[in-house]
Amino acid sequence: MISTVKDLAAEALFVSCLQPSEDPTRATLEDAITTMILQYGSDGCAAGVATEFGDHPDVAVRRMRWVQTELDEVVQMHAPVLH
Template identity: 70%
Template sequence: MISIVKDLAAEALFVSHLQPSECPTRQAVEQAVTAMILLHGSDGCAAEVATEFGDHPEVAVRRMSWVHAELTGVIAPRRATALH
């Protein structure tokens, strides 16, 4: 279940307008993920990711790497806090 949620969050952040150069805050990342899921739905986010990988694979790979690094910073601290 957690991997499904993380995958959806990754797709949503990927299609958002946030950029690595903005060094977004945790709150900005969470807001962007929520906004994209509400706007596109899970299938829409996945479809946009697929389109970008098809049209611009070299850019999409770099963006997805950034997305996963951002989500690790957002999801991991919350999980660690919940365990204590």
């Protein structure tokens, strides 16, 4: 279940207008993800990712790498602290 949620978040962030140069905060990332899911739904986000990988694979790979890095940081921030 968690990987499915993370995959959807990655697709939504990928199709958002956010750029790495903006150095978005966690709240900005979460807002962008939510907005894209509400606007396009899971199928629309996935279709946007597929289109970009088909049309501009070199750029899409770099963007997805950035998306994954950002999401990894968000997940780490939400991870429980074990003592």
